[in-house]
Amino acid sequence: MQLIYKYKIMETQFSQKESLDLINQMISSAKNNLHKGMSNIFLLWGYLVAIISLLIFILLLTLPGDTRYFSYWLWIFMAAGAPIHWKLVSKIDQQQLVKTYIDKIMGFVWIAFSVSIIAVVAGMLLSTILVLPVFTDVDPSHEFLRWIQWTFITPFMLCLYGFALFVSGKAYQFKPLVIGGIVCWIATAFLIIAFHHPYLLMIQQIVLFICAVAGFVIPGHLLKQKENSHV
Template sequence: MEKELTSKESLSLITEMISRAKREAAGDGSFQLLLWGWVIALCNFGHYVLAWQGYMYPYIVWVLVLPAAIISGVKGYQERKNAKVKTHLDDFISQLWLAVFVGMITVIAFMPVLEFNHNPVILILAAIGVFSTGAIFKVNFIKLGGVVLFVGAIIGFLVPVSEQYLVGGVAMILGYLVPGYLLKNKFKSRV
């Protein structure tokens, strides 16, 4: 025979279930921040150093984005497939980042039109994604990462194109990697 729950016990059980669902829906989340933070920071710094040394094709380092995109896509698919709880927030976050990605590809396609000032525009798009994700999951240090990316974009517009790669690398470290590692540590302490 099942025990009848008091209203206080019922409320406690419901609250715990909601908290568990919210934790599972938010997941760790650090993987994507860390992957893209490292890849894009390294590409920015690599481009900057190669250009500074006079290498004819400094943009060659950006081929690292291709395997990162594959890894990111596979990992994202696995996480969605294995999720115990699927929420509207998960769908929204996926759609948000899809829109950010399409925006970045569009910006890259029109680099000559932008007179190669694409890096600050990409930082703005990343800032929107990071800030929105932090706001949705109510994680202030992720929102702060978005703010850092916005500031990086502003600084990027104020410096020559050649220096924008240095600014972009620093912005990725502070806007993606720092929040990514904080999120990873926070998730480990919750689980």
């Protein structure tokens, strides 16, 4: 509901009750809401992760021998999301008329999430390229051993996804994000339980696909509906 105060006589004295009513109405008029355009960011990353994980799942099933592990290179396409992401963010910034403390803190939560993922992926890459061939007697051509350590990334990432989604959902009071976060946490526990399963790699990709849909794609579409009907 839009609260409009009409000020006909601006400098007149007004009662204490009117003062308090005005304060209450104005404070509640700037409540925390997800901003228009945020749904596009969820949809971008949701679809990107969902499509890539599904493709890797299919390649792991169909490619012969160790060559199937090369399918993980498809994750490099995640980088394509970055420029689109910044474009969407700058569009939101331009349209956004108000910035709440929640917006500021949630911005930091997602920055912390991204930095955590980048730190782990960078560490894994450097380990695979520099440390593994130099300091161990593992034959670098043995692709499975080169890639096995990457299997730690998926549950770790899903745990962080769960954290960021749950906090965002609670902060903005948007339940689908909270549910997405819980799905990611359950998936994390499931993947750690299944760690020694012979089909772990395939299981990971399909779980990742489910989490991307539950945590990003579905909330993204629901948010878009909300944006279109509200704003």
